Structure formats: C-alpha cells, structure tokens
Amino acid sequence: xxxxxSGTINYLSHDKSIKSWLFTLDHKRIGIMYLIAVSLAxxxxxxxxxxxxxELMAPGETIMSADAYNQTFTLHAVxxxxxxxxxxxxxxxxxxxxxxxxxxxxxxxxxxNLLSFYLYVAGAVIALAALLVGxxxxxxxxxxxxxxxxGDGILYVSTGVFVMGFSSILTxxxxxxxxHKMRAPGLTWNRLPLFLWSIYATxxxxxxxxxxxxxxxxxxxxxxxxxxxxxxxxxxxxxxxxQHFFWFYSHPAVYIMIxxxxxxxxDLMGTFSRHQVSGYKFVALSSVAIAFLxxxxxxxxMFVSGQSATSSVVFSLITYLIGIPTGVKVINWVSTxxxxxVQLKTPMLYAIAFLFTFSIGGFTGIxxxxxxxxxxxxxxxxxxxHFHYVMxxxxxxxxxxxxxxxxxxxxxxMFNETLGKIAAGLVFFGFNLTFFPQFIMGAQGMPRRYYDYxxxxxxxxxxxxxxxxxxxxxxxxxxGYLVASLINGKKAGLNPWGALxxxxxxxxTPPHPHNFLETPIVTRGAYDFHLAKDLFASGKEVSExxxxxxx
Amino acid sequence: xxxxxxxHPAHLQHHFVSSEQQFDAAKMGMWLFLVTEIxxxxxxxxxxxxxxxxxxxxxxxxxxxxxxxxxGINTIVLLASSFTVALGIHFAxxxxxxxxxxxxxxxxxxxxxxxxxxxxxxxxxxxHGVFPGAAFDPHGxxxxxxxxxxxxxxxxxxxxxxxxxxxxxGFHVLVGMGLFTWITIKAVKGQFSSxxxxxxxxxxxxxxxxxxxxxxxxxxxxxx
Numbered sequence: 001x002x003x004x005x006s007g008t009i010n011y012l013s014h015d016k017s018i019k020s021w022l023f024t025l026d027h028k029r030i031g032i033m034y035l036i037a038v039s040l041a042x043x044x045x046x047x048x049x050x051x052x053x054x055e056l057m058a059p060g061e062t063i064m065s066a067d068a069y070n071q072t073f074t075l076h077a078v079x080x081x082x083x084x085x086x087x088x089x090x091x092x093x094x095x096x097x098x099x100x101x102x103x104x105x106x107x108x109x110x111x112x113n114l115l116s117f118y119l120y121v122a123g124a125v126i127a128l129a130a131l132l133v134g135x136x137x138x139x140x141x142x143x144x145x146x147x148x149x150x151g152d153g154i155l156y157v158s159t160g161v162f163v164m165g166f167s168s169i170l171t172x173x174x175x176x177x178x179x180h181k182m183r184a185p186g187l188t189w190n191r192l193p194l195f196l197w198s199i200y201a202t203x204x205x206x207x208x209x210x211x212x213x214x215x216x217x218x219x220x221x222x223x224x225x226x227x228x229x230x231x232x233x234x235x236x237x238x239x240x241x242x243q244h245f246f247w248f249y250s251h252p253a254v255y256i257m258i259x260x261x262x263x264x265x266x267d268l269m270g271t272f273s274r275h276q277v278s279g280y281k282f283v284a285l286s287s288v289a290i291a292f293l294x295x296x297x298x299x300x301x302m303f304v305s306g307q308s309a310t311s312s313v314v315f316s317l318i319t320y321l322i323g324i325p326t327g328v329k330v331i332n333w334v335s336t337x338x339x340x341x342v343q344l345k346t347p348m349l350y351a352i353a354f355l356f357t358f359s360i361g362g363f364t365g366i367x368x369x370x371x372x373x374x375x376x377x378x379x380x381x382x383x384x385x386h387f388h389y390v391m392x393x394x395x396x397x398x399x400x401x402x403x404x405x406x407x408x409x410x411x412x413x414m415f416n417e418t419l420g421k422i423a424a425g426l427v428f429f430g431f432n433l434t435f436f437p438q439f440i441m442g443a444q445g446m447p448r449r450y451y452d453y454x455x456x457x458x459x460x461x462x463x464x465x466x467x468x469x470x471x472x473x474x475x476x477x478x479x480g481y482l483v484a485s486l487i488n489g490k491k492a493g494l495n496p497w498g499a500l501x502x503x504x505x506x507x508x509t510p511p512h513p514h515n516f517l518e519t520p521i522v523t524r525g526a527y528d529f530h531l532a533k534d535l536f537a538s539g540k541e542v543s544e545x546x547x548x549x550x551x
Numbered sequence: 552x553x554x555x556x557x558x559h560p561a562h563l564q565h566h567f568v569s570s571e572q573q574f575d576a577a578k579m580g581m582w583l584f585l586v587t588e589i590x591x592x593x594x595x596x597x598x599x600x601x602x603x604x605x606x607x608x609x610x611x612x613x614x615x616x617x618x619x620x621x622x623g624i625n626t627i628v629l630l631a632s633s634f635t636v637a638l639g640i641h642f643a644x645x646x647x648x649x650x651x652x653x654x655x656x657x658x659x660x661x662x663x664x665x666x667x668x669x670x671x672x673x674x675x676x677x678x679h680g681v682f683p684g685a686a687f688d689p690h691g692x693x694x695x696x697x698x699x700x701x702x703x704x705x706x707x708x709x710x711x712x713x714x715x716x717x718x719x720x721g722f723h724v725l726v727g728m729g730l731f732t733w734i735t736i737k738a739v740k741g742q743f744s745s746x747x748x749x750x751x752x753x754x755x756x757x758x759x760x761x762x763x764x765x766x767x768x769x770x771x772x773x774x775x
Contacts, residue, residue, distance in 0.1 A: 105566035215594035226684030228711035
C-alpha cells in the first residue's frame with residue numbers, strides 16, 4: 001500500500017494488458033471504453049451528417065442518389081440517437097465521475113456495468129449489420145406500416161435498439177442504487193454535486209422509459225417477422241398505437257439526452273464562477289421535475305397523427321409546463337455567474353455557449369408545443385433546427401465542456417488551452433451557422449427529410465453546409481489536440497480547476513484503482529466556496545493545498 | 552489488498568463497506584429491475600386493452616377457445632411455486648440447508664410443470680391451425696366450438712396477443728428455471744446462510760413477479 005500512497009499507482013498504469021481492460025470491473029476503465037466507443041459512433045454519425053449537408057448544397061442530385069440520401073440520413077439519426085447521444089454523458093462521464101463524486105470505490109454492481117458496456121457494443125453492431133442485409137430508410141422513428149414494408153434490415157435495427165436499451169436500463173439501475181446506497185458519510189442529498197442530481201434523474205428516466213421501447217421493438221420485430229397485426233393497419237392493427245409506444249419512450253429519451261448536460265453545466269457554473277450555484281435546491285429538484293413531466297408530453301409528437309383534440313390540448317399544456325423547471329435552471333446559472341467571479345477556461349466557454357444554444361432550442365420547443373403553430377411547422381426544417389439546438393447545442397456542447405473538464409482527471413494530462421478556446425469558438429460559430437438558417441427555411445416551408453428542394457431555399461442550404469464544415473473543423477481540432485495531449489501534454493495537477501467536489505479534492509490524478517485510500521468524510525456542500533477558505537488561503541493554488549493536506 | 556480486508560466475510564465484495572450495504576443495494580437493484588419488467592409487459596397489456604375495447608365480441612368468443620382448466624392448473628402450480636420459494640428464503644434465514652434445497656428443487660419442478668402444461672396447450676392450438684401471425688388458419692372443432700366461424704383478422708389479433716404475452720411470460724419462466732438451477736447448486740455447496748442469502752431473496756422476488764404477471768394474464772385471456 002505504501003507505493004500507492006505516494007501517488008505512483010493509478011487506474012491506467014497499474015495493469016496495462018489488453019485483458020485487464022476487456023475484463024475490467026473498474027468503473028473508470030469502463031467509462032474510458034465507453035468514451036472510445038461512443039466517440040467512434042459520433043465520428044461515423046458526424047461523417048454521415050457532413051455527407052447529407054454536401055448532398056443538400058444544390059437542388060437535385062449532387063453527390064448521391066435519392067435512395068442513398070434516405071439511407072444516409074436515417075443511419076445518421078440511428079447512430080447519433082441510440083449509439084451516441086443516449087449513452088454519451090451517462091455512460092462515459094456518469095461512469096467515470098459518479099463513484100468519484102460520492103466517495104465510493106465503485107458503482108454498486110460492477111459486473112452489471114461491464115455487461116452493460118458489452119450489450120451496448122453488441123447492440124450497435126447488430127444495428128449496423130442492418131446495412132449489409134438491406135436498406136433502412138424513413139428516419140429513426142420506424143413508423144409503421146412503412147417500416148414493416150421495407151427489407152429485413154428492420155429486424156436487425158429493432159434487435160439492436162432492444163439490446164442497446166437493455167444496456168441503458170442496466171446503467172440507469174446501477175446509478176440509482178449507487179447514489180442511494182454508496183454515498184460517503186456526510187454526503188447528504190443537499191450536498192450532492194448537481195451533476196449527480198442530474199445523472200440520478202436521468203437514471204430514473206432510463207429505468208422507467210426504456211422497457212417500453214424494448215417491448216415496442218419486440219412487437220415491431222414480430223410484426224415484420226410473422227405479421228402479428230398489432231401495428232399493421234392491413235391486418236387490423238393501429239399505426240398510431242405504434243407512435244404512442246414509440247414516443248412514450250422517445251420523448252423521455254430526450255431528457256436522457258439533456259438532463260446530464262444540465263448537470264455538467266451546473267458543475268461548470270459553480271466551479272468556474274467560484275460561487276455556490278444559486279438556488280441549489282431548485283436546480284437539483286428541477287431535474288427531477290423535468291424527468292417527471294417528461295413522461296407526460298409524448299403526445300406532442302402526434303398533433304397531426306390523428307389523436308383526439310382533447311389529448312392534443314392536454315399534451316400541449318403539459319409541454320408548456322416543462323418550460324418552468326428549465327427556466328429555473330437557466331436563470332440560476334446566469335445568476336451564479338453574476339454573483340461569482342467567472343474564470344473563462346475552455347470548459348466554462350462551453351457552459352456559456354450552452355446557455356445561448358440551449359435557450360434557443362428550448363424556446364423553439366415551446367413554440368412547437370403550440371397546437372396552431374405546430375400545424376404549420378410540423379415536419380419542416382424548423383423542427384430539425386429545434387432538436388439539433390437541443391441535442392447538439394444542448395447535449396453535445398455540454399458534453400464537450402464535461403470532457404474538457406474531466407480530461408485531466410481521466411488522463412492525467414492537460415490539453416492545450418489556446419487551441420481549446422479556438423476550437424470552442426469554431427464549434428459555437430459553426431453550429432449556429434449550420435442550424436440557424438434551418439429555422440428560417442423551415443418557417444418558410446422547407447420540409448424535413450427531402451432530397452430535393454425549390455431553388456429559393458438554396459442560399460440557406462449553402463450557409464448550413466458551410467457551417468457544417470466549420471463545425472467539423474472544430475471537432476477534428478478537438479480530436480487532434482486531445483490526442484496530442486496524451487503524447488506530450490503537460491502533467492495535470494491534483495485540482496487544476498479549483499473544484500470542491502470529491503473527484504477533485506480527494507483523489508489523485510489520475511485516480512487510484514480503488515479511488516480512495518480512505519473513505520472520505522464530507523463536511524460541506526459541493527459548491528460551498530465560502531466554507532473552503534482553507535483551500536484558497538494565502539494565494540496558494542488549490543492543487544498545492546490539496547497536496548500538502550493529503551499526505 | 553488481502554490483509555486490508557481480512558476482517559471481511561468471503562461474500563462481501565471489496566467496494567461495499569458492510570454486508571448490510573451490499574444486501575440493501577442488491578435488493579434495491581432487484582426491485583428496480585422488477586419495475587422495468589412490469590413496464591415491459593405494460594406495453595402488451597395496453598395493446599390488449601386497446602384491441603379488446605375495439606372488438607369486445609371477438610375477444611370474448613376467442614377467449615372461450617382457450618382451456619380454462621389447463622390455465623387454472625397452471626395458476627395453482629405457479630401459486631404453489633411462489634409458496635415454496637418463500638419457504639426456501641425462510642429456511643435460508645434459519646440456516647436450514649436441507650429445507651432450502653428441497654424447496655428450491657420443488658420450485659424448479661413446479662416451473663417445469665407449468666411449461667409442460669403450456670406445451671400441451673400450444674400444441675392443441677397448433678393442431679387446429681391457430682398460430683400467431685400470418686400462419687393463422689383455424690379449422691376443426693374444439694370444446695364444441697367451430698374454429699372456422701372465428702376466422703377473421705381480429706381473432707388472429709387476439710391469438711397473436713395471447714401467444715406473444717404467454718410466450719414472453721413463458722420465456723421468463725424458463726429464465727427462472729435457470730436461476731433456480733444456479734442457486735440450488737450454490738445451496739448444495741453450502742454457500743448460503745442467515746448471514747448471506749441475497750441471491751435466494753432476489754430470485755424469490757423475481758419469481759413472485761413472474762407469478763403475479765400470470766395472475767393478471769390468466770383472467771384477462773382465459774376468463775373474461
């Protein structure tokens with residue numbers, strides 16, 4: 001034990017064999033494996049997105065046939081939704097950070113955690129195998145009866161989504177139990193880092209919503225495989241029932257995507273403003289409120305699908321309600337910055353970018369929840385722009401902030417801060433250039449998923465495509481300097497950002513295989529900077545203070 | 552690491568502080584898993600309710616073609632198995648290895664009986680051309696009812712729902728038999744005691760859920 005106390009052992013260096021990675025039960029290594037896997041999915045999905053944008057530079061055929069275009073955007077969506085964005089933050093950062101932030105040696109069920117990773121990989125491979133056996137087009141929503149009328153590829157995609165869903169359930173279940181049962185002494189719910197409140201709310205949604213997409217995929221599989229007549233109108237089934245089932249999962253799934261992003265932004269706001277997050281309890285409970293309300297709004301995807309007018313009105317009203325807890329968060333983040341002393345490091349740049357992009361995504365969501373307006377905007381580029389502002393402007397930008405924030409903890413290396421800031425600027429600018437024109441052409445009537453379009457929309461499409469190149473350049477720059485930091489990055493200190501959560505104050509960088517040599521005892525909240533004067537006294541860097549008090 | 556944990560019992564995993572914490576965590580995890588199981592079945596129950604509401608007369612007549620005696624026997628078999636698995640947990644808590652093993656084996660046999668009865672039910676239906684999905688082509692007479700008069704697509708829907716629900720439930724029974732085989736072996740090896748019987752408790756919880764789902768399936772499909 002003596003060598004580990006001196007900090008030479010860490011979870012990366014203690015055993016470097018391939019086998020020790022593939023069979024690891026260590027939540028940190030599983031988090032890193034998820035990081036690599038979802039990054040590959042993001043890369044593949046991103047390249048498909050660039051291809052879609054190039055095709056749309058001019059009306060008519062540009063680089064691919066209409067048929068290839070339909071398959072390209074469908075595969076982009078399936079990869080991004082199921083293989084990237086749903087596991088991205090919970091499975092990567094949740095896995096890596098959660099036990100560190102609650103002062104535990106691991107998640108409650110390490111073997112389930114590894115199983116969950118392999119289920120994810122298997123599910124993604126099965127879904128991709130659909131490419132080899134037949135065409136998959138018509139979008140990621142698989143609406144019947146179209147989806148059961150195309151080739152056998154749907155059998156693979158439905159199986160893949162089912163298996164990835166199982167992985168998501170096991171991750172969520174693991175996190176709920178871990179947060180309930182494994183917190184360090186003194187870490188009360190009111191002291192929990194807001195990232196964990198969000199991961200907890202996310203896990204609830206994962207556990208309660210995913211089984212429904214599971215049975216939906218089973219029934220879709222059986223519909224295609226032996227025509228059981230549940231969803232196929234030709235056999236007496238009801239396609240709207242499929243839409244209900246599908247959105248009963250897939251709307252809450254939107255909160256699986258966005259809630260962890262809220263958590264990251266809350267942590268970044270507190271840490272880089274050097275101030276208690278304003279309205280801590282409201283920010284924490286608003287995550288749970290969003291998770292709850294998120295289950296009651298699925299019908300707003302079906303305003304034009306033939307559900308009753310009464311249902312539509314109720315779903316529309318509940319959709320407005322979600323604006324309240326979301327607004328509570330945004331206002332508290334802004335007020336945290338107002339009261340605090342903001343340090344514009346790269347992760348914080350992403351948190352601030354998130355405030356702009358997510359707010360636009362959120363507001364346009366409320367506009368789409370208005371029944372009359374939705375009739376006009378339904379299935380146009382306005383919807384495409386809205387959900388990209390939430391998914392990418394919300395989740396991905398926050399996830400990039402989180403990745404930069406925890407990168408030193410994960411790897412022990414600092415990335416190049418200047419390049420980091422340039423890339424953050426490119427991503428923010430490129431993102432807005434890509435998607436803002438889509439709001440305008442959508443409002444003017446450009447339908448989504450169309451291969452061809454009227455010449456009057458070409459200007460907007462060109463802007464959007466140029467934006468996607470800037471965005472892509474930003475992403476590749478990030479990939480470049482992060483990989484470079486592994487090779488020649490500066491060694492990271494114990495607490496380079498001066499955070500107060502256990503992952504930074506009580507573990508080495510990178511962490512010990514068992515995280516903590518002794519169970520930490522928590523005496524203050526996650527952002528109680530006013531109670532942590534000892535850490536900041538006499539002008540010392542936090543990392544120096546932590547080093548000297550620890551050993 | 553061995554000396555640092557020398558005061559820990561063998562069953563205690565390194566990342567837990569105490570046996571109580573490990574037991575509570577495992578039990579909470581199992582309850583959450585049961586919630587997901589209920590939600591999985593809820594999709595099928597919703598489909599059942601929707602189509603029954605739309606075609607009540609077809610569903611009533613089709614349900615008369617199912618054999619309530621066979622279904623009733625299976626209900627009793629599953630209730631009995633829930634009783635034996637509960638007894639098994641009781642004996643584990645009392646450190647009674649023999650009682651534990653006997654009750655686990657009994658539970659396994661009840662589960663097997665359930666599937667055998669189900670097998671005869673399914674084959675009786677198949678003989679009359681009552682298959683799930685596209686192969687649905689009913690003929691012949693059973694229980695004094697002529698299948699051919701029900702040869703309409705909504706009857707096919709009823710039987711599709713019947714086969715999917717009981718099929719997925721039957722799959723859960725099969726998984727349960729696997730679980731009971733596994734913990735019976737552990738019990739014979741003497742790995743359970745009043746200090747550690749978490750797998751018995753959790754398999755018991757799972758089995759009660761399988762039982763409860765059948766308690767809902769039986770009246771909905773066979774009786775009303």
